[in-house]
Amino acid sequence: MFPSKVSAVLNQGLVEDHMSFAQISLLSNPSFPPHGIQQATGGPDMGRGLSSHLREGLPSMLPGYRAAPSDDDGLGQFGASSEQRSRNNLWSWSEQEGDLGNKRSSAREDYHNKKNSNGSSNNNIHRLSVGNITMKKVKTRKNVREPRFCFKTLSEVDVLDDGYKWRKYGQKVVKNTQHPRSYYRCTGDNCRVKKKVERLAEDPRMVITTYEGRHTHSPSHDEDDSRASDHINFW
């Protein structure tokens, strides 16, 4: 169960890498079960209280959401001051084109398209075969950045249940940090939303969660939203 008394503080701030930042502080109930981490990673009950607010705050996590288009050359509201961002909306988005991470993931997708398919019909990829080595060349791929944002959470558990089900697909020790970064992917059909979870080096109690992409389906559970909302206060 999620802490019955949760005080969540959303505190808009800046984050590196042009991502928006909202800070959530969770004051966990002492009765929070010690096995909370397991619940967090797999249990549908974990974090229901938070989930409703995450879903409120993460509109594009919901199916059919379309992020507001950026009003400048791709930096969107990240070019604006934090004050402006705070005024405009609580959760700001990065939907740049030519994103580095996206390029990387695209390249990886291409790599695995090559790896997994025996001649798929991907128009953007040219495949070259040299002996038994199949090479590919990525044609001008449209650089569409997945919407991303991240937030800091003061939490005992690494994974906050936002109402969706996630599967961990990797973990990596990032340089200059003591704690490994975990990589999760939404388990929904055709849903390619990913999130990264890592602990802040300066304050291990703080969890940084980075979402990337938009869900194509509904959250796995909604029923406790109204009840749980009583326990969270926003700034």
Added chain:
DNA sequence: CGACTTTGACCTGCGC
């Protein structure tokens, strides 16, 4: 037995 986690290997892009 299926879903999930762990973890070493591998790939790509970037900086030097």
Added chain:
DNA sequence: GCGCAGGTCAAAGTCG
């Protein structure tokens, strides 16, 4: 070109 760092895969292990 090379090494590094981040991101992802997939086999093996674990759990319910």
